[in-house]
Amino acid sequence: MAAIGIQIRHLSVRYASRPALCDISLDIPPNQIFGIIGPANSGKTTLLKCVNRTIDFIDTARVEGQVLVGGQDVRQVASVYELRRRIGMVFPLPVGLPLSVYENVAYGPRMAGLRHRGELDALVEKCLRQAALWDEVKDRLNLLGTKLSGGQQQRLTLARALSLRPDILCLDEFSIAIDPVTTMKIEEVLLELRAEMTIVLVTNLVQQARRLAQKTAFLNDSRLVEVGETKQMFTKPAQQLTYDYVTGNIG
Amino acid sequence: MASSRAAHFRYFVAPQGQGTAGDGTPDRPLGSVQEALRGIAERHGGEKPSVKRLQGHDRVDICSIARSRGGRSQCKRPRYAFYVDPLGAGDVRGAGTALSPWPDLESALSGVAQLDRQGELRLAPGEHLSLTVREVFSVTPVDRQRRRHERIAQGVFFLMTMALVVPLFLILGHLIVKAWPVLSVSFIFENPRNSMTAGGIWAPLVGTFYLVFISLLAAAPIGILAGVYLNEYAGDNWFTRIVNLAVVNLAGVPSIVHALFGVMAFVTFAGMGESVLAASCTLAIMTLPVIVSSTKEALASVPMTFREACWNMGASRWQTIRTIVLPNSISGILTGVILQVSRAAGETAPILFTGAALFMNVPNKGLRYFFPYSLNDSCMALSYHLHVMLTQVKGATAEQIAAGDGIPLEQLQYGTAVVLIALVLLVNSASIGLRVYLRSRKKW
Numbered sequence: 001m002a003a004i005g006i007q008i009r010h011l012s013v014r015y016a017s018r019p020a021l022c023d024i025s026l027d028i029p030p031n032q033i034f035g036i037i038g039p040a041n042s043g044k045t046t047l048l049k050c051v052n053r054t055i056d057f058i059d060t061a062r063v064e065g066q067v068l069v070g071g072q073d074v075r076q077v078a079s080v081y082e083l084r085r086r087i088g089m090v091f092p093l094p095v096g097l098p099l100s101v102y103e104n105v106a107y108g109p110r111m112a113g114l115r116h117r118g119e120l121d122a123l124v125e126k127c128l129r130q131a132a133l134w135d136e137v138k139d140r141l142n143l144l145g146t147k148l149s150g151g152q153q154q155r156l157t158l159a160r161a162l163s164l165r166p167d168i169l170c171l172d173e174f175s176i177a178i179d180p181v182t183t184m185k186i187e188e189v190l191l192e193l194r195a196e197m198t199i200v201l202v203t204n205l206v207q208q209a210r211r212l213a214q215k216t217a218f219l220n221d222s223r224l225v226e227v228g229e230t231k232q233m234f235t236k237p238a239q240q241l242t243y244d245y246v247t248g249n250i251g
Numbered sequence: 252m253a254s255s256r257a258a259h260f261r262y263f264v265a266p267q268g269q270g271t272a273g274d275g276t277p278d279r280p281l282g283s284v285q286e287a288l289r290g291i292a293e294r295h296g297g298e299k300p301s302v303k304r305l306q307g308h309d310r311v312d313i314c315s316i317a318r319s320r321g322g323r324s325q326c327k328r329p330r331y332a333f334y335v336d337p338l339g340a341g342d343v344r345g346a347g348t349a350l351s352p353w354p355d356l357e358s359a360l361s362g363v364a365q366l367d368r369q370g371e372l373r374l375a376p377g378e379h380l381s382l383t384v385r386e387v388f389s390v391t392p393v394d395r396q397r398r399r400h401e402r403i404a405q406g407v408f409f410l411m412t413m414a415l416v417v418p419l420f421l422i423l424g425h426l427i428v429k430a431w432p433v434l435s436v437s438f439i440f441e442n443p444r445n446s447m448t449a450g451g452i453w454a455p456l457v458g459t460f461y462l463v464f465i466s467l468l469a470a471a472p473i474g475i476l477a478g479v480y481l482n483e484y485a486g487d488n489w490f491t492r493i494v495n496l497a498v499v500n501l502a503g504v505p506s507i508v509h510a511l512f513g514v515m516a517f518v519t520f521a522g523m524g525e526s527v528l529a530a531s532c533t534l535a536i537m538t539l540p541v542i543v544s545s546t547k548e549a550l551a552s553v554p555m556t557f558r559e560a561c562w563n564m565g566a567s568r569w570q571t572i573r574t575i576v577l578p579n580s581i582s583g584i585l586t587g588v589i590l591q592v593s594r595a596a597g598e599t600a601p602i603l604f605t606g607a608a609l610f611m612n613v614p615n616k617g618l619r620y621f622f623p624y625s626l627n628d629s630c631m632a633l634s635y636h637l638h639v640m641l642t643q644v645k646g647a648t649a650e651q652i653a654a655g656d657g658i659p660l661e662q663l664q665y666g667t668a669v670v671l672i673a674l675v676l677l678v679n680s681a682s683i684g685l686r687v688y689l690r691s692r693k694k695w
Contacts, residue, residue: 107574111565
């Protein structure tokens with residue numbers, strides 16, 4: 001499966017009268033881990049919602065500009081559901097659906113029409129392993145997903161995102177509820193997954209972006225401050241603001 | 252606990268320092284507060300207190316003596332209350348209040364002395380200041396007040412609950428006692444006869460089932476599906492706002508107004524005549540808005556994050572509703588519907604002019620015994636039957652009762668009421684049972 005990139009062209013989003021993104025232009029190349037850093041309320045999550053068009057579910061949001069996924073404008077794709085299946089999403093707060101662990105992971109494929117039990121079993125196991133959760137839940141796949149601990153639920157969310165074998169995986173501060181050791185395990189998996197998919201990594205942990213991302217973008221106050229090679233962003237960024245943020249001197 | 256009984260010492264000072272050097276009794280007061288404090292330090296503090304080391308709950312008062320025979324006696328409450336707490340945070344600069352007590356007697360005495368020097372202490376004749384040693388973790392005055400409020404609040408709430416429950420049980424008890432002689436299986440399964448002076452209430456009971464079932468058949472699907480639309484699909488625009496407002500207001504329309512609407516719309520305009528169908532439709536119109544709003548409420552209690560997670564997986568709105576939202580809100584939805592069953596069963600006004608019959612001569616055996624009414628006929632109903640029994644029926648004569656072919660009117664009335672209430676209670680408890688069962692299977 002060839003990964004596809006994302007191009008964002010002059011994207012602006014307003015929630016009612018409050019601007020959330022102002023004129024963002026970004027190129028996210030395929031088969032890379034692309035880091036997005038920035039303080040709270042800087043528009044990172046909104047950016048991801050524009051990519052898989054879940055922004056449509058927010059009544060007050062007004063979107064201008066273009067988001068191209070694999071060269072296609074997301075607002076003109078024939079099937080928005082197919083678009084979302086191609087883009088795995090993990091949001092910061094873990095959400096175990098009120099279904100069994102197995103059904104949580106099998107949910108996406110089932111909704112996409114996969115019925116074959118053996119295929120589902122293999123897929124569920126593979127995804128749970130990739131999310132570093134398999135060993136903890138393999139004996140209780142019938143347990144309710146909501147009964148898992150917070151960190152486990154977050155990894156369950158990750159497994160669910162991987163279950164559709166997406167071309168693009170968007171991670172929004174995925175490691176907030178996970179301990180450092182498990183985080184490292186998942187980070188290794190991400191580095192492997194890079195061969196199959198494009199990964200957009202939104203993170204509050206600046207060092208995580210530094211460890212994983214090839215390119216990093218810095219958002220602040222709804223605007224794109226700077227984007228560049230991660231190494232350069234962390235050593236000699238063009239903007240003073242970026243330097244202050246990555247070195248922890250802001251404020 | 253330390254000493255069993257707390258000691259209470261009083262030292263008297265003369266107001267405005269007029270006294271001579273005394274020993275602190277009311278007759279020979281000390282000259283000033285400062286002097287009293289020195290005395291306390293000597294008697295109760297230091298290495299070897301000459302009277303008693305102050306311990307848990309001991310208290311020392313410095314009283315300004317009341318003017319002799321001036322009509323004023325010693326006040327009960329201290330003008331200033333200070334506290335010493337051995338577990339106090341050690342903050343010597345603490346104000347000595349209940350919340351920030353002084354850690355030991357020495358700092359307390361010097362604290363009071365300093366306040367006195369600064370002129371902060373003004374003891375009018377008859378007033379006193381108290382210095383209380385607290386037991387470790389003892390109850391502060393604030394705690395005591397809080398407990399008092401707690402008890403009052405609890406008592407008031409309990410009384411209100413009783414005011415609610417007692418009348419309910421009185422009514423139920425009264426009804427059952429009055430109806431007891433007539434309550435039997437045959438009362439329920441026999442049709443009324445002899446101009447409703449004898450027999451049972453089978454015909455009206457079946458009529459109520461007819462009305463409730465048919466009205467629900469109409470109202471439940473419309474109400475539930477409309478509720479799903481309003482909560483899951485409709486955006487926030489002027490149309491949905493008007494619909495929501497209409498739903499809320501319709502739920503508050505008096506049932507007699509629904510009856511009027513039913514007469515106009517179903518009996519006359521739709522040409523149904525006074526019939527089971529017209530009455531059921533009127534009841535359906537009455538129950539609809541409540542079903543809609545309880546459905547909406549049940550759906551809204553499913554967290555938004557579940558829906559978002561599904562959408563992110565590429566599930567459509569309908570897939571999300573079918574797999575996640577409905578299974579987790581069905582208990583609330585069904586509870587709302589079932590509660591409307593009992594409401595429809597109990598209402599008289601909406602069926603009064605739309606399909607309720609004073610009396611119907613219905614078959615006593617065969618299939619027609621169980622299904623006595625056709626949809627185009629009017630029917631008897633429990634609520635209206637009760638109304639009829641109370642206002643229209645003469646009742647059996649003494650001879651009829653003596654001949655075993657009549658039941659005293661009062662018993663018939665109370666019997667009907669008890670069956671009606673039992674029906675409503677049965678439906679309500681079924682709804683509660685269902686809710687408990689479904690909630691025990693709730694997934695988060």
